[in-house]
Amino acid sequence: MKPIIAITMGDAAGIGPEIIVKALTHPDVYEICQPVVIGDLASLKRAAAVSGLGELTIRSIAGVKDALFEQGSIDCIDLKLLPEAVPFGQLSAAAGNAAFHYIAKAVELAKAGEVRAICTAPLNKEALHKGGHLYPGHTEILAKLTETEDFSMMLSTDRLKVIHLTTHVGLIKAVELITPERTYKVLKLADQVLRTAGNANPRIALCGINPHAGESGLFGNGEEEEKLVPAVEKAQAEGLSVFGPAPADTLFYRAMRGDFDIVVACYHDQGHTPVKVLGIEAGVNITVGLKGGIIRTSVDHGTAFDIAGKGIADERSMLEAIRSAVELAPK
Incomplete structure (x- = not known):
């Protein structure tokens, strides 16, 4: 069976929602895995609109068991943490807090065996801190949530x-x-x-x-x-x-x-x-050594506030992150 991959939305004010909806329009993603997004439904729909993908169906689901995993339809576990549209490209405590809880939900699902790996869109460290979560970044959050002491960063490309x-x-x-x-x-x-x-x-x-x-x-x-x-x-x-x-x-x-x-x-x-010499869009950041054998992959770039909401964000690193999650997910 194709592995179920949890994709966390990251900071809603950045390019995370855009690169997710763009990546999930690629047919080959559904050929290798069953993706489910953990985030905010309204933010994903807004990202689809600015990216010219208004016809894309984005479904709100309560849990992984409700997902359809169908090409042309994105399944989103909507945590409803953003009460109103977060302005693109602006620091937001609400977005920082939400980004943390998307990760926490993904870890919960991974611990329960409902997903085989976690793939993360970028968060903003300053927004994360404004939201009350004083971590340097994704890796430290994941280590804390999984009670892991010995872990390492891994970078991966196809070469x-x-x-x-x-x-x-x-x-x-x-x-x-x-x-x-x-x-x-x-x-x-x-x-x-x-x-x-x-x-x-x-x-x-x-x-x-x-x-x-x-x-x-x-x-x-x-x-x-x-x-x-x-x-x-x-x-x-x-x-x-x-x-x-x-x-x-x-x-x-x-x-x-x-x-x-x-x-x-x-x-x-x-x-x-x-x-990095091989190309920013080719690199994937991976956290290995997490307890429970949890694999986390991520795009190798930040929230790119300067271009968020313009529909021009490049989804190639997200595609590579998804492929790496599939490759490294426990067999």
Whole structure:
């Protein structure tokens, strides 16, 4: 059976509703999954209108069991959290609060086994805070709602998958945070997420921290030997197929050539840069390691308040996020 994917609407003042309705007009989406939107019916209808999709049917449903999953008709679990139309492109506490509750509902459905993965449209962090939810973003909300401590960010395109040891911290702090324990946990997460998706023997490549992966002590202060090598040896002893640490400047090329299934990056820009070079519209942000095996994918861009409501938002990243949710959903 095609997996049921929960799509959260994100911030109603941004482009989330637009890219959702546009994405769900693509026939191939319904060929690979059964999508259900969690959001606000009126916002989706308004987005359809500004996008020239006024003929699109958007149905309000009470739960997943009421969904039809039919091409040309969007099923929406309408939480009715927005009492009036939220102005496009403007910060709104109501929209920030609603965006949080869309995620909470999706997690509830995933925990109950009613959906196989969660795909999120962008939220606005300032609006989220104005709405009373003091989280840095989606990942931290999901970690809290699932009571997860060990998780990681993964970026995915059709040519490259990257998972990170550290993300939104300064470079000096990132090196500080890398430990053999953290490295081992992320190697295990990389192996687990790909095995769950059907890859029987994932090939994992680990980037070095320093140029040339330290080149036997010529660069850096032995960070590879101290922070990475013990984790690699432990993972290999358990049967994981891990290569490295090796120079990052060649690993990404080799991964895109097909030598590896996933690359472990040590810090934010080391992993994000090669993915972004492939194109913003191609990248998908994924949270892995959530308790219960919950997979969350997201577009790799923000709310784009400057173009919201103009009907010009590009839905390609949302399409990729949906496809990744299907690919990584537990089989």
